[in-house]
Amino acid sequence: MPIHYEVTSVTLDEIKDLVSDRAITGETMLINMGPQHPSTHGVLRLLLEIDGETIISCLPDVGFLHTGIEKSMEGKTYQQVEVMTDRIDYLNTVGNNLAYCLAVEKLVELDVPPRAQTIRVILAELQRIASHLIWLATQALDLAAQSVFLYCFRERELILDIFELVSGQRMMTTYIRPGGLWRELPPEFEDAVRSFIGMFPKRIQMYEDLLTKNPLFVDRTKGIGVISGEEAVRWGMTGPSLRGSGIDYDIRKVSPYSGYEEYDFDVPLGEYGDVFSRYIIRIQEMRESVRIIQQGLDKLPGGPIRSDNRKFVPPPRSDLGTSMEALIHHFKLWTEGYNAPEGAVYLPVSSPRGELGVYLESDGGPKPYRVHWRTPSYGNLQAMPILAKGHLVADLIAIIGSIDIVLGDIDR
Amino acid sequence: MDVFLVLEWVIKSIILILFGVVGFAYTTYYERRALARIQTRIGPNRAGPAGLLQPVADAIKLIFNEDLIPAKADKFLFLLAPVLTVLPSLIIWAVIPWGTSITLFGREIPLYLADINVGVLYIMAVASIAVYGIVIAGWSSNSKYPLLGSLRATAQIISYELSLGLAFVGPILLTNSMSMIRIVEKQQETTWFFILQPLGFVIFLLAVLAEVNRAPFDMPEAEQELVGGYHTEYSGMKFALFFMAEYIKMIAVSAIAATVFLGGYSGPWVENLPWLGPIYLLLKIILLLFGMIWVRGTLPRFRYDRLMAFGWKIMLPAALINVFVTAAVIVLLP
Numbered sequence: 001m002p003i004h005y006e007v008t009s010v011t012l013d014e015i016k017d018l019v020s021d022r023a024i025t026g027e028t029m030l031i032n033m034g035p036q037h038p039s040t041h042g043v044l045r046l047l048l049e050i051d052g053e054t055i056i057s058c059l060p061d062v063g064f065l066h067t068g069i070e071k072s073m074e075g076k077t078y079q080q081v082e083v084m085t086d087r088i089d090y091l092n093t094v095g096n097n098l099a100y101c102l103a104v105e106k107l108v109e110l111d112v113p114p115r116a117q118t119i120r121v122i123l124a125e126l127q128r129i130a131s132h133l134i135w136l137a138t139q140a141l142d143l144a145a146q147s148v149f150l151y152c153f154r155e156r157e158l159i160l161d162i163f164e165l166v167s168g169q170r171m172m173t174t175y176i177r178p179g180g181l182w183r184e185l186p187p188e189f190e191d192a193v194r195s196f197i198g199m200f201p202k203r204i205q206m207y208e209d210l211l212t213k214n215p216l217f218v219d220r221t222k223g224i225g226v227i228s229g230e231e232a233v234r235w236g237m238t239g240p241s242l243r244g245s246g247i248d249y250d251i252r253k254v255s256p257y258s259g260y261e262e263y264d265f266d267v268p269l270g271e272y273g274d275v276f277s278r279y280i281i282r283i284q285e286m287r288e289s290v291r292i293i294q295q296g297l298d299k300l301p302g303g304p305i306r307s308d309n310r311k312f313v314p315p316p317r318s319d320l321g322t323s324m325e326a327l328i329h330h331f332k333l334w335t336e337g338y339n340a341p342e343g344a345v346y347l348p349v350s351s352p353r354g355e356l357g358v359y360l361e362s363d364g365g366p367k368p369y370r371v372h373w374r375t376p377s378y379g380n381l382q383a384m385p386i387l388a389k390g391h392l393v394a395d396l397i398a399i400i401g402s403i404d405i406v407l408g409d410i411d412r
Numbered sequence: 413m414d415v416f417l418v419l420e421w422v423i424k425s426i427i428l429i430l431f432g433v434v435g436f437a438y439t440t441y442y443e444r445r446a447l448a449r450i451q452t453r454i455g456p457n458r459a460g461p462a463g464l465l466q467p468v469a470d471a472i473k474l475i476f477n478e479d480l481i482p483a484k485a486d487k488f489l490f491l492l493a494p495v496l497t498v499l500p501s502l503i504i505w506a507v508i509p510w511g512t513s514i515t516l517f518g519r520e521i522p523l524y525l526a527d528i529n530v531g532v533l534y535i536m537a538v539a540s541i542a543v544y545g546i547v548i549a550g551w552s553s554n555s556k557y558p559l560l561g562s563l564r565a566t567a568q569i570i571s572y573e574l575s576l577g578l579a580f581v582g583p584i585l586l587t588n589s590m591s592m593i594r595i596v597e598k599q600q601e602t603t604w605f606f607i608l609q610p611l612g613f614v615i616f617l618l619a620v621l622a623e624v625n626r627a628p629f630d631m632p633e634a635e636q637e638l639v640g641g642y643h644t645e646y647s648g649m650k651f652a653l654f655f656m657a658e659y660i661k662m663i664a665v666s667a668i669a670a671t672v673f674l675g676g677y678s679g680p681w682v683e684n685l686p687w688l689g690p691i692y693l694l695l696k697i698i699l700l701l702f703g704m705i706w707v708r709g710t711l712p713r714f715r716y717d718r719l720m721a722f723g724w725k726i727m728l729p730a731a732l733i734n735v736f737v738t739a740a741v742i743v744l745l746p
Contacts, residue, residue: 053716144630144712145712146447149451151451210710216712219715220712392716393560
């Protein structure tokens with residue numbers, strides 16, 4: 001027996017300020033794209049007003065993945081919060097850990113040994129490649145180039161294997177800790193990374209052969225979703241999406257952290273601010289990341305991987321049996337945590353998507369008083385109505401892909 | 413009319429329909445395996461030896477799926493649409509010759525169902541019916557995505573049918589007949605028509621990809637844009653019928669392309685051993701199907717407006733020029 005039910009609809013009065021008058025008279029069509037749509041990259045909802053297939057207006061509606069993660073962080077000690085940072089932007093887990101640890105280190109004024117700094121950079125750049133691979137995979141899939149999707153996942157798997165080698169986890173690594181790293185690198189690490197970066201440039205060339213010179217792909221991306229540099233800045237776009245419009249802004253260059261100033265790399269810039277520029281930039285960034293990893297491996301210094309400031313960094317477990325002081329520190333750190341001095345810090349890092357900033361406010365206690373994440377996807381998504389206006393529904397898909405949003409990053 | 417003749421027709425029809433349906437099932441398997449190889453995957457290999465029972469498992473699953481009809485859909489048309497789509501793809505097989513004739517139980521049995529003198533017209537006419545199914549499916553769902561999908565599909569199929577029709581004209585002029593049998597016989601006498609009609613062959617293949625909604629022309633069901641296109645609201649066996657229509661049509665157009673341009677059932681020793689005919693045709697079909705799968709594994713999708721522009725501004729003029737040149741050459745060279 002079929003089930004009968006009444007179909008209810010939202011009244012037009014509720015949205016009449018957001019759409020054009022032609023939608024009210026029924027001349028144009030209002031269509032809901034998402035939150036359950038195969039290519040909105042998660043649970044993004046777009047309310048589209050279309051005339052035929054031309055987009056008159058595009059209204060992003062976020063909040064379907066809201067987890068209250070920032071609020072939850074206020075109820076945890078500084079060590080415990082870190083586990084949650086992985087879950088914000090789930091394609092940039094190492095980067096989130098890094099941003100959070102740098103913010104905590106700034107707040108409590110901790111030093112990080114050089115070996116840990118270099119390893120952090122290597123892992124962050126590997127994560128950038130992994131994230132860009134997912135972006136390339138989905139961008140290609142959105143334009144129905146299915147094979148590139150699977151090739152990219154094959155390479156990403158190798159990076160996840162390296163993460164697993166290092167931390168025991170493929171995605172939610174929590175390997176970078178305030179004051180250094182969780183543990184020493186395994187001996188196989190260097191060979192694994194070297195073999196990856198030896199092979200990877202050839203694979204990038206393969207993706208380029210499949211896409212960059214493919215007339216169908218170029219036709220679908222050139223001149224689509226154009227935004228000028230000024231406008232991109234005004235809407236708070238950052239990262240490759242901003243650099244595609246020719247604005248030279250990369251946190252790694254303008255306010256270097258973790259010793260990025262010691263590496264020799266370029267920040268690729270686009271000219272036209274269209275989907276194709278953003279595509280080329282991310283491809284170039286993967287090449288630059290390979291260069292950074294190479295330099296990091298070549299100069300990887302020896303020494304400790306954790307600060308020995310025992311007020312904030314737990315002592316090695318081997319000391320617990322022999323040193324009374326170590327036992328006390330261990331007990332204090334794992335029961336009540338450490339008190340951070342009163343104050344507030346903001347620390348931006350360069351995530352694969354743009355400027356990822358962590359704001360921490362401390363009231364002097366062991367738990368943060370307020371945590372806020374300035375996430376790049378949110379700023380990039382804000383420009384969506386401008387990018388999409390006047391294009392076809394098919395182009396909208398390419399545009400969503402090109403600003404590389406992660407919904408976990410937007411809704412927090 | 414003797415009763416055995418009727419019996420023969422019935423048996424041949426059943427065999428053709430079974431071929432279509434089983435062919436559909438195993439084309440999906442073939443496509444999944446071939447695509448998997450292209451994409452460095454393995455593909456279905458769990459159900460039965462080498463995954464050969466996968467299509468059966470899929471069919472059983474689809475039959476037992478819940479069959480939903482949207483509350484505000486037009487129920488009669490909603491049911492009619494998949495039927496209208498799948499029937500033409502089955503009856504199109506009637507005019508495709510599988511061979512000359514073989515002798516069985518003392519009877520000479522021709523290896524085709526019907527040799528009508530307007531075979532090519534019959535194909536064009538039957539293939540066009542399917543578009544009604546798609547329009548009706550999109551409209552009767554009473555939902556926005558299917559409507560957009562069906563509008564796209566209609567515009568696309570109608571525009572590409574013109575080029576498709578014109579691509580047929582070359583072989584018709586060369587043969588001086590519209591009968592599919594004559595076209596094959598003429599190719600046996602001279603040479604395969606894809607050599608004499610290279611442009612026509614290319615136009616035919618492109619138009620056919622658009623006609624059966626295959627990548628890179630799979631606009632109507634562009635899942636990244638329109639969720640499922642015209643069959644978004646369909647589920648269970650009704651969805652499977654659309655799927656079936658698409659794949660049977662894929663096989664059918666491969667068979668037509670093989671017949672009109674690649675010599676159909678002809679091949680070495682087929683004059684003496686007529687049972688080789690169906691094997692040759694099948695091999696050619698499998699080859700053309702692989703081409704379709706290969707294209708799907710390699711190319712991104714066209715954009716809808718570009719597709720229409722390509723159809724009207726490049727394909728149609730090229731097809732017209734091809735017809736004109738062919739006709740002129742035939743008149744000028746006796």
